[in-house]
Amino acid sequence: MTTLTAAEVSELREEAGTLRRMVIEMTYRAGSGHCGGSLSCAEILAVLYGRVLRHRPAKPGWPERDRFILSKGHAAPMLYAVLARQGYFPATWLDTLRALGSPLQGHPDMRKAPGVEMSTGSLGMGISNGIGMAWAARLRGERRRTVALVGDGELNEGQNWEAAMLAAKLGLSRLLVIVDHNRVQLDGPTDEVMPLGDLAAKFRAFGWQADSCDGHDPAALYPALVKQSAGPPRVLIAHTVKGKGVAFMEGDHRWHGAPLTEADYRRAIAELEVAR
């Protein structure tokens, strides 16, 4: 099936809302953490983990699992929320985000949190990691997929384009890169800090297949994420809104990593409750 029923779509929308509330709760409690870029990828992760990736939360090391890399490691709160919802670890762990001794580090640590496939945080490395994983799978005749979620801001890093050339050279058809194209980075709009131009056209010029979709619509995301075809690697440009779901955060670069006051927290939760 490459389409979802209306009921499935509404279930995933609701799940994305739950994940957003969890992100606001845990970053407020932690007193820090990146809300904007977490909120922009709620639907992407909800659809991936809920419907697309083959994985077994009770057995994180299952060899045949698909691999997911959160290249934009600062969106760790959203990854932790989805991993907890999927059962990789108890939801009570979320209360320890960024606390001393916690498995839930400020950025994902593969040695500490079950379900984290690669330690990230320094930007621009996830596509390269995905190439290594996809190449290893092909070498061993494994059919699993490798999916990397990158931020649009981190595409400023030249390593992404080194990786883009290499993945195309290797024809890694089971590698999928998703760009969370929320158009805002730490210092401001991507158009001001470092204009990205037509990302789909850029990836096509590098020899990739490129699609784009509404990154907040599960009905659009699902077929775009399950799609597999022979030939070159594929990128999905997911058009998103930074801080999506919390009006005062939406599109505002100041919410890239700012801490929430109690008043911010109450407004954000109230808004997300209404949207339920």
Add this chain to the structure above:
Amino acid sequence: MTTATRQSMRMIFGDHLVRLGAAHPELVALDADVSNSTQTARFGAAFPDRFLNCGIAEGNMVSVAAGMAAAGLRPVVSSFAFLLATRALDQIRSQIAYSSLPVILAGGYAGLSDAADGGSHQSIADVACLSALPNMTVVCPGDAAETEAALEAALRHDGPVYIRLSRAETGRLALPAPFQLGKAFVRREGRDVALLATGQMLESTLDAAGLLAEGGIQARVVDLHTVKPLDEQAVLAAARECGAIVTCEEHTLIGGLGSRVASLLAERQPAPMRMIGIRDVFGQSGGYDALRKEYGLTPGDIVRAVLSFEP
């Protein structure tokens, strides 16, 4: 004993990589368009499906290797030492070292051995850069046997290992004991002074000990092939039993073997010390032997350092 045949360390590395590849199907090799120089091309010819030429993009190559290691392969990442240690340092730090991934980093043309190419290519700070990273093991083989043994030990080690390889020719000494990461060899006994050598300085240091013996000074030669973790017991014993220490490395004195030994002795066993190494300058083009002379790395320099101690 040194055999008559001398061979470039890169050839020894390239050939042994092929031998290990036959026994270890999980071993894969990556290079960044210098495989015909570093000799990983030999592995590529023997195992084309297990060799990946990443083009001139060292940072990407290291992160690709991180992904391979996370998927259960044992990658050997090869390039020129300065490119791995400095251009790809973020990727090595943030992914390989941070998560202690079992990746072997083979830094070729290290020290002054890329002599004619000049200071832009000579790698004099790689040991300092990589030693500063937690979880990282740093090995500087001093001859053919250590080059092969280091590669085997790195493959057995569950964590990242940097192997510093010279382009220069080297002999083959007999291993005094089974090679273990972090376990020094005493290559020559003596109690008048201790010469602590690593990597390409091993042969010059043994030559210096021979010259000193002619003058009646019995020098102990401690072969610290592993700079990190440092064999602290071997260093402390040398300071305790020999009284004075000379460290010998083809590397900047800032952050290399000499610095590590000095830190250890200052805390635990203060002893008079001299350091043979490069004194905070970049190299330049020239013959390899001329460069070693220019920067004070010859057996004669080691002898003079020993003679400079107060009687």
